[in-house]
Amino acid sequence: NAGVTQTxxxxxxxxxxxxxxxxxxxxxxxxxxxxxxxxxxxxxxxHYSVGAGITDQGxxxxxxxxxxxxxxxxxxxxxSAAPSQTSVYFxxxxxxxxxxxFGPGTRLTVT
Amino acid sequence: DAKTTQPxxxxxxxxxxxxxxxxxxxISGNEYVYWYRQIHSQGxxxxxxxxxxxxxxxxxxxIITEDRKSSTLILPHATLRDTAVYYCxxxxxxxxxxxxxxxxxxxxxGTILTVHP
Numbered sequence: 001n002a003g004v005t006q007t008x009x010x011x012x013x014x015x016x017x018x019x020x021x022x023x024x025x026x027x028x029x030x031x032x033x034x035x036x037x038x039x040x041x042x043x044x045x046x047h048y049s050v051g052a053g054i055t056d057q058g059x060x061x062x063x064x065x066x067x068x069x070x071x072x073x074x075x076x077x078x079x080s081a082a083p084s085q086t087s088v089y090f091x092x093x094x095x096x097x098x099x100x101x102f103g104p105g106t107r108l109t110v111t
Numbered sequence: 112d113a114k115t116t117q118p119x120x121x122x123x124x125x126x127x128x129x130x131x132x133x134x135x136x137x138i139s140g141n142e143y144v145y146w147y148r149q150i151h152s153q154g155x156x157x158x159x160x161x162x163x164x165x166x167x168x169x170x171x172x173x174i175i176t177e178d179r180k181s182s183t184l185i186l187p188h189a190t191l192r193d194t195a196v197y198y199c200x201x202x203x204x205x206x207x208x209x210x211x212x213x214x215x216x217x218x219x220x221g222t223i224l225t226v227h228p
Contacts, residue, residue: 004154035218042198042218043155059217090154092216099145100216102154 001026004103006091012109013081021076021106023091029101031094032074033058034066036087037105043090049074081110115199120223123193129186131222133199136180143202144175145216146184148195148224155198155218158184189226196221 007022025032033048035058045058049068063085065077074093078085086109094100116134123129135144145160159166159173161182166173172185186193198221 033216042220043216045217092154099157099160100155102156105152105154 003027004091004093004101006089006103006106008106009104010107012111013078014111015081015083017081019078019081021078021089021091021108023074023076023103024072025074025093025101026072027093027095027101028071029093029095030071031100032068033092033100034064034074034076035090035092036060036085037090038087046076046089078108083110086110115201115219117197117199117219117222119220120225123186123189123224123226125191125226125228126188129184129189129193129224129226131184131186131197131199131224132181133184134181135199135201138179138201140179144173144179144182145200145202146171146173147198147200147216147218148193149198149221150192150195158197160202189224191226191228194224194226196223198222 004025030051034046035043036046037043044060046060046064047058047066049055052068052071055066055068068074089106091103092100143160143162146158147155148158149155159168159171161173161175175182198218200216
């Protein structure tokens, strides 16, 4: 199993540009989530999904959209990038209430 | 969500036990205590979790007080590779249609554990 994969690893955007951060897992996990981590801070939940077709907002959802058309994929879309969205983004998945598996992260810079 | 309080930083000598405390005085009866760690620049890694009994796995032990208001993560023989930020998290159950529950993880600031030679 590849586990949780994220692409790209690094990205630089200009203010106002849009893009999609990709997240995929091959463990048949129902639960997937997106977090962001700013320098020196803990992770904050952006959006999560409890299964295909079901998504919900986390702590900091503004400026981001998600969809879950398949069990495997959970893309995060930035609609109009802002410098405040400069961060490291982590995707995670889990099969039940137990441990979540995190991807390696995407480092995004918005200029 | 039950909030957690952890010391900002701790030091430990290599080969000694590292004991990381966590306070969660408002924890509810059906909430679990989870521990994750994050080594620099990597994604968080699950360590252990428990409800009210003490738990042990190949990585660590988790001691939860009888009143469940605090817990301690124990790394029995810390190594330099255990240097990381350790997060104590209380799980919030999220229900979906059909009765299956999943947990959202709310990360706090964590404890920076530095293991030195």
